[in-house]
Amino acid sequence: AQTVTQSQPEMSVQEAETVTLSCTYDTSESDYYLFWYKQPPSRQMILVIRQEAYKQQNATENRFSVNFQKAAKSFSLKISDSQLGDAAMYFCAYRFLYNNNDMRFGAGTRLTVKP
């Protein structure tokens, strides 16, 4: 079974600085998607960024970017110019390309942003 590991239960960053959240995963498949979701105190799950495994180029969305290392099965999220609104729980998730239903999540990293 595919597993997703987030080894940092908590992280903190100073406002305007950069922070990197780590994620590793285990799979025998070659075609899959990886996601980072943000969960603020409202509980709403918000998609931050996604990466298709067949794409070598790292995905970016404004201040959010990923470092996707397929051979190492690593998928870290970099948040640049951190803002107070970035404070939330962040979940890394994996989904096999041909199974839309079985999304596997990591345990989450709680990010605190200090003013």
Added chain:
Amino acid sequence: NAGVTQTPKFQVLKTGQSMTLQCAQDMNHEYMSWYRQDPGMGLRLIHYSVGAGITDQGEVPNGYNVSRSTTEDFPLRLLSAAPSQTSVYFCASSYSMQSTNTEAFFGQGTRLTVV
């Protein structure tokens, strides 16, 4: 555009009671899923559906039933609530695998406490 709507947002049950968590989506998504979120464990898949009339078990299905009589609705039933079912429950929906849109949309969650 309502997206995925879950009701109720909060619920307290006594052990042995039954209840139904409601989930509705207005995006004409084929796929719908239920997850539970527990501290330190991320989200785990309970049941899922690939279309009206079709449901299947996920990672942690025991104690829960689902049905999918329409494309829009995917209720989750707790038959006899147990304290181990205290959790936050999320409903999610997405397009079929044939779609290039890979994003899963989540409801706002239901915090369930079983006493």
